[in-house]
Amino acid sequence: MVSKAQNWKGQFTVFVKNIPVAMHWKGLWALFSYHGEVLDVFISVKRCKDGKRFSFVRFSNILDAHRAIDRLNDFVLLGYRIGVKMSSYGGGRHFWNFKG
Numbered sequence: 621m622v623s624k625a626q627n628w629k630g631q632f633t634v635f636v637k638n639i640p641v642a643m644h645w646k647g648l649w650a651l652f653s654y655h656g657e658v659l660d661v662f663i664s665v666k667r668c669k670d671g672k673r674f675s676f677v678r679f680s681n682i683l684d685a686h687r688a689i690d691r692l693n694d695f696v697l698l699g700y701r702i703g704v705k706m707s708s709y710g711g712g713r714h715f716w717n718f719k720g
Contacts, residue, residue, distance in 0.1 A: 631659055631678050632685040633707040639663060639673040640698040652677045655691055656684020676707060 636648070645661045652658050660678040668674055679685040685706065693704040 631680060632682050634677045634679065634685050634688055635705055635707040636675045636677060636692075637668060637672055637703040638700050639675050639702065640700045641673065642698060643673075645675070648675060648677060651697070652679075652688050652692070655688040656681070 634652075639648070643663070645663050648663065649658055649661045652661070657680040658677060659680055661675060662677075663673065663675040677688070679688065689704050689706065692702065695702055695704070
């Protein structure tokens with residue numbers, strides 16, 4: 621069975637909540653790369669319902685993703701306690717085919 625956090629290429633996505641305002645994607649990349657091979661980092665312009673910034677970090681394998689979750693969940697980053705968990709969205713991108 622394929623995890624919801626695994627997209628079509630076998631990459632595993634981690635959801636990170638409560639990102640500091642001053643944090644750049646390069647800083648998140650550096651932080652998470654200590655715990656495994658990071659493929660991509662995305663910080664959303666939108667915010668969660670509670671007004672906190674969030675991001676997604678994509679790893680090449682499940683072990684690296686779980687290692688990052690175990691070590692960085694409830695980690696204090698620039699005064700913000702971040703929450704890290706496996707992403708619960710469907711993964712991958714959806715392409716719409718419109719015939720016209």
